Amino acid sequence: MELTNEIRQISRVLQTPFLVMDLKYVEKNYYDLVRNIKDVRVFYAVKANSHPRIISLLRDLGSSFDVASRGEIEKLLSLDVPAEKLSFGNTIKKVEDIAYAHSVGIEYFAVDSEMEVEKIAAHAPGSKVYGRIATSGADSDWPLSRKFGTDVEHVISILEYASRLGLDAYGVSFHVGSQNYSVKNWETAIQDASKVFKALRAKGVNLRMLNLGGGIPVKHVREIPSIEEIAACINASIEKYLGFVPNLEVFIEPGRSMVGDAGIMVTSVILKSKKGNEDWLYIDAGVFHGLTETIENFRYEVITDVEDNNLKTFHLAGPSCDSVDTIYDDIKLPRSISYGDILYFLNAGAYTTEYGTHFNGIEPPRIYFVDELVEFTEKRVKKEEL
Amino acid sequence: MELTNEIRQISRVLQTPFLVMDLKYVEKNYYDLVRNIKDVRVFYAVKANSHPRIISLLRDLGSSFDVASRGEIEKLLSLDVPAEKLSFGNTIKKVEDIAYAHSVGIEYFAVDSEMEVEKIAAHAPGSKVYGRIATSGADSDWPLSRKFGTDVEHVISILEYASRLGLDAYGVSFHVGSQNYSVKNWETAIQDASKVFKALRAKGVNLRMLNLGGGIPVKHVREIPSIEEIAACINASIEKYLGFVPNLEVFIEPGRSMVGDAGIMVTSVILKSKKGNEDWLYIDAGVFHGLTETIENFRYEVITDVEDNNLKTFHLAGPSCDSVDTIYDDIKLPRSISYGDILYFLNAGAYTTEYGTHFNGIEPPRIYFVDELVEFTEKRVKKEEL
Numbered sequence: 187m188e189l190t191n192e193i194r195q196i197s198r199v200l201q202t203p204f205l206v207m208d209l210k211y212v213e214k215n216y217y218d219l220v221r222n223i224k225d226v227r228v229f230y231a232v233k234a235n236s237h238p239r240i241i242s243l244l245r246d247l248g249s250s251f252d253v254a255s256r257g258e259i260e261k262l263l264s265l266d267v268p269a270e271k272l273s274f275g276n277t278i279k280k281v282e283d284i285a286y287a288h289s290v291g292i293e294y295f296a297v298d299s300e301m302e303v304e305k306i307a308a309h310a311p312g313s314k315v316y317g318r319i320a321t322s323g324a325d326s327d328w329p330l331s332r333k334f335g336t337d338v339e340h341v342i343s344i345l346e347y348a349s350r351l352g353l354d355a356y357g358v359s360f361h362v363g364s365q366n367y368s369v370k371n372w373e374t375a376i377q378d379a380s381k382v383f384k385a386l387r388a389k390g391v392n393l394r395m396l397n398l399g400g401g402i403p404v405k406h407v408r409e410i411p412s413i414e415e416i417a418a419c420i421n422a423s424i425e426k427y428l429g430f431v432p433n434l435e436v437f438i439e440p441g442r443s444m445v446g447d448a449g450i451m452v453t454s455v456i457l458k459s460k461k462g463n464e465d466w467l468y469i470d471a472g473v474f475h476g477l478t479e480t481i482e483n484f485r486y487e488v489i490t491d492v493e494d495n496n497l498k499t500f501h502l503a504g505p506s507c508d509s510v511d512t513i514y515d516d517i518k519l520p521r522s523i524s525y526g527d528i529l530y531f532l533n534a535g536a537y538t539t540e541y542g543t544h545f546n547g548i549e550p551p552r553i554y555f556v557d558e559l560v561e562f563t564e565k566r567v568k569k570e571e572l
Numbered sequence: 573m574e575l576t577n578e579i580r581q582i583s584r585v586l587q588t589p590f591l592v593m594d595l596k597y598v599e600k601n602y603y604d605l606v607r608n609i610k611d612v613r614v615f616y617a618v619k620a621n622s623h624p625r626i627i628s629l630l631r632d633l634g635s636s637f638d639v640a641s642r643g644e645i646e647k648l649l650s651l652d653v654p655a656e657k658l659s660f661g662n663t664i665k666k667v668e669d670i671a672y673a674h675s676v677g678i679e680y681f682a683v684d685s686e687m688e689v690e691k692i693a694a695h696a697p698g699s700k701v702y703g704r705i706a707t708s709g710a711d712s713d714w715p716l717s718r719k720f721g722t723d724v725e726h727v728i729s730i731l732e733y734a735s736r737l738g739l740d741a742y743g744v745s746f747h748v749g750s751q752n753y754s755v756k757n758w759e760t761a762i763q764d765a766s767k768v769f770k771a772l773r774a775k776g777v778n779l780r781m782l783n784l785g786g787g788i789p790v791k792h793v794r795e796i797p798s799i800e801e802i803a804a805c806i807n808a809s810i811e812k813y814l815g816f817v818p819n820l821e822v823f824i825e826p827g828r829s830m831v832g833d834a835g836i837m838v839t840s841v842i843l844k845s846k847k848g849n850e851d852w853l854y855i856d857a858g859v860f861h862g863l864t865e866t867i868e869n870f871r872y873e874v875i876t877d878v879e880d881n882n883l884k885t886f887h888l889a890g891p892s893c894d895s896v897d898t899i900y901d902d903i904k905l906p907r908s909i910s911y912g913d914i915l916y917f918l919n920a921g922a923y924t925t926e927y928g929t930h931f932n933g934i935e936p937p938r939i940y941f942v943d944e945l946v947e948f949t950e951k952r953v954k955k956e957e958l
Contacts, residue, residue: 278854301843320847540929
């Protein structure tokens with residue numbers, strides 16, 4: 187998302203930290219997916235950013251939603267998203283929550299174990315289940331395939347078991363890993379998925395759905411493949427490996443790629459100090475207040491308003507009394523940066539405010555949308571004119 | 573804290589996860605400090621667990637409080653804690669929050685940099701400031717001395733600067749690191765602190781306060797020194813190194829050691845699965861829901877109700893769709909453990925619920941106190957009798 191002059195202006199006035207978002211990027215991201223991936227049905231992964239305005243926009247665009255918990259289901263229903271648009275994609279569910287999801291009309295459930303199949307058969311009988319295969323997670327920032335998913339043979343056996351227990355063995359899902367940089371990984375995963383389809387077809391169980399999961403990357407400090415390249419690989423791989431499946435349904439569960447580039451985290455410097463040889467800079471957002479993903483050294487592109495080309499390496503830390511709340515140990519920033527200067531963390535619309543805590547009695551960053559900022563700016567201009 | 577039959581009983585009835593706390597341990601911990609450390613004034617580090625019942629109990633016992641933010645100050649004032657009982661111990665403060673603290677009557681402020689001194693001189697003129705020296709952090713679970721504190725020479729210069737800017741250069745603080753296992757570290761830190769007292773006395777600045785910080789350990793899987801051993805070392809070191817200071821005031825800022833052993837985190841197994849060679853167990857609390865400190869492999873003692881001496885090594889993970897939400901990769905638990913079985917994380921009263929997020933739409937664990945549980949149990953017994 188572009189760091190406009192308007193955002194720079196308002197950042198000097200509003201209390202930081204906050205996440206500023208522009209819904210037009212979300213809309214573009216949605217259309218980029220449905221236009222490029224053939225016949226795809228988008229299930230937005232709500233956990234990336236569950237702000238009601240994002241949910242409502244995607245609802246109006248026709249999106250479906252991937253939900254992780256009863257809490258998310260309740261939120262979406264309260265925003266008038268129909269239950270048939272929801273998929274319960276968490277492979278770890280409480281039986282009460284499965285029963286609740288079934289009672290409100292949710293049809294799709296993810297599984298990667300026998301026990302989950304049994305829970306769903308008992309508490310959401312007849313539901314459509316899809317089995318999650320593990321991927322290598324290679325060349326992604328967060329491989330998601332140890333805790334989640336299992337090998338191809340196991341998924342085959344799980345879905346066969348589901349079918350025996352009266353469930354509708356419906357499809358296969360995978361996740362190539364969050365922020366996946368290698369297009370080829372989608373092909374490998376689709377090829378693996380096709381093995382499940384084939385093995386089950388031989389047993390008389392006809393799967394009908396492929397769930398591509400998430401993993402489409404957002405631009406930060408490293409080059410990323412375009413959505414067109416990824417989509418071309420996905421389309422060709424589906425045709426090549428799953429061409430034999432009549433009327434295959436294709437789901438995708440974008441989280442980060444739907445909202446990541448639609449937000450900028452705006453933070454302020456609240457302390458600068460030199461200790462021995464180390465230069466430290468402290469800001470009002472941190473590992474427990476909006477920048478949680480940096481705990482594993484996830485690198486955002488960071489920009490300041492300070493006009494000083496003389497750079498220096500800083501330790502950058504958050505505002506809480508916890509040493510874990512250190513963002514980067516080696517960030518280059520203008521030497522003259524000081525109290526009150528702004529740091530913008532670009533493309534921070536996903537997985538930031540969702541992890542917000544009140545640790546140390548410090549509020550998590552709030553979210554503003556650019557149209558609200560326009561109103562603020564107009565009010566302010568009017569005030570100054572008086 | 574003892575895992576009583578009462579807690580085991582109620583855990584099968586109440587919805588998990590929750591933290592159950594017993595205030596009598598908090599009371600004992602408070603008295604253990606004031607009885608063993610000579611003339612000490614306790615400032616409870618609110619960030620460890622800010623539940624109003626804990627604050628109110630400590631207020632009634634006569635405790636003072638270490639606060640990290642405006643949010644914590646507001647909370648304590650609303651609980652009728654007088655401002656003179658508060659110390660603003662975070663070395664990273666916004667100027668607005670310094671001004672606010674000063675306006676409500678807070679006298680004590682921590683500093684470890686020139687800029688923080690300038691901020692306090694401008695926004696809380698005349699206040700008492702104490703300089704934080706860094707320690708090695710050796711033999712502690714979380715060294716807190718890179719982000720916080722600075723070397724002895726620097727603290728001397730900072731406090732001298734504070735005095736020149738009209739502040740009351742009041743004392744020295746340190747933190748030996750959270751969960752510090754080596755008694756000797758307190759002596760080293762007190763010896764370092766005495767260097768600051770001496771150097772400033774030579775410049776005509778008479779410090780009057782030593783702040784011992786936190787770091788007293790709570791028993792988990794490793795043996796810990798007793799409070800008596802730690803106190804004996806502290807008392808002897810103060811006499812040895814700071815005996816020359818007339819009417820020295822001694823502060824201490826316990827967080828973990830005040831509430832850690834006063835709580836048990838009660839969680840339930842919600843999925844068990846075997847993937848390849850790996851056995852996975854999933855529970856309803858996790859890295860983003862109460863067990864945040866395990867992200868750096870902090871080991872709790874974990875107990876189950878399952879009667880099975882045949883143990884097996886599991887990967888233990890939380891309920892969210894995030895692979896970071898993996899608690900331990902090598903925990904030994906009964907082979908037959910299954911859905912609905914309870915896992916108790918002992919001595920989890922500090923730094924658990926305070927880090928709670930709503931990530932994935934999942935609520936953070938709530939807190940119950942044992943007296944509330946007694947009520948629940950009585951109600952239940954009555955109901956069963958009907």
